[in-house]
Amino acid sequence: MTLGVLAGTGQEGRGIALRLAGAGCEVMVGSRSRSRAAGTASELNRLLGGGTHIRGSLNREVAAQSKVLFLAAPFSAAADLVSGCTPRAAPETTWVDVTVPVSFDAGRIRMTPLEAASGSEQLAALLPDPGALVAALKTVPARLLEEVAAPLDCDVFVCGNSGRRKREVAQVLSRWPGVRTVDAGRLDTARTLERMSALLIGINRRYRVHESRFRVVGL
Numbered sequence: 369m370t371l372g373v374l375a376g377t378g379q380e381g382r383g384i385a386l387r388l389a390g391a392g393c394e395v396m397v398g399s400r401s402r403s404r405a406a407g408t409a410s411e412l413n414r415l416l417g418g419g420t421h422i423r424g425s426l427n428r429e430v431a432a433q434s435k436v437l438f439l440a441a442p443f444s445a446a447a448d449l450v451s452g453c454t455p456r457a458a459p460e461t462t463w464v465d466v467t468v469p470v471s472f473d474a475g476r477i478r479m480t481p482l483e484a485a486s487g488s489e490q491l492a493a494l495l496p497d498p499g500a501l502v503a504a505l506k507t508v509p510a511r512l513l514e515e516v517a518a519p520l521d522c523d524v525f526v527c528g529n530s531g532r533r534k535r536e537v538a539q540v541l542s543r544w545p546g547v548r549t550v551d552a553g554r555l556d557t558a559r560t561l562e563r564m565s566a567l568l569i570g571i572n573r574r575y576r577v578h579e580s581r582f583r584v585v586g587l
């Protein structure tokens with residue numbers, strides 16, 4: 369089973385690709401540029417110690433070949449990316465939205481104004497089957513994802529309207545060292561997760577760290 373990372377050339381996408389490949393999955397990273405995708409894939413394969421665990425291609429080709437698609441673009445670019453890739457993706461594809469609709473205005477973090485209650489719900493509405501989209505990894509720092517030798521040591525919240533798709537995503541992510549997945553509920557919980565991510569960005573700034581994250585106690 370191939371897992372794809374759309375816009376997989378950025379920090380978050382690269383980290384997701386590394387973790388997926390490190391867990392033994394066959395991975396494709398996508399880009400608007402074939403050469404950027406290929407360059408990222410070879411760099412990530414080198415970081416994994418050689419071999420061809422990760423292939424690079426255009427986003428639409430990644431969409432056509434992947435059973436699970438991680439969406440790792442800036443939120444402002446995500447709707448166009450989803451719309452462009454949807455015709456190429458199989459109907460049974462599960463979409464994993466990791467985007468966080470925030471922007472920075474004179475150094476301040478602002479939630480992006482949305483047409484839906486959350487970024488994930490706005491993106492899900494673009495799919496032929498909105499239930500195919502699951503939100504996950506919104507509160508996991510990219511910087512830590514890229515440090516493949518380090519266990520993530522955190523909880524990963526997964527929310528969505530299809531229990532089957534949430535379980536599918538949780539099964540993949542649970543293979544990453546140090547990860548416990550937590551079922552956070554239906555997709556409307558993404559609104560909370562997106563704000564929790566903004567909270568972490570502020571905490572990182574105030575404490576001058578890069579890797580703050582969540583662990584739920586009492587579970």
Ligand SMILES: NC(=O)c1ccc[n+]([C@@H]2O[C@H](COP(=O)([O-])OP(=O)(O)OC[C@H]3O[C@@H](n4cnc5c(N)ncnc54)[C@H](OP(=O)(O)O)[C@@H]3O)[C@@H](O)[C@H]2O)c1
Pocket residue numbers: 375376377378379380381398399400401404405439440441442443444445449466467468469505506507508509510511565
């Ligand atoms: N950074 C974190 O710690 C963190 C944590 C949780 C979630 N996230 C979320 O993860 C997502 C990715 O974050 P990032 O820091 O990796 O982002 P990024 O580096 O700014 O962008 C990722 C990739 O998106 C592609 N891209 C940029 N503009 C685009 C456009 N207009 N249309 C299509 N593709 C475009 C680029 O790939 P090509 O130029 O190769 O096409 C770029 O390499 C964001 O939504 C962010 O909120 C980030």
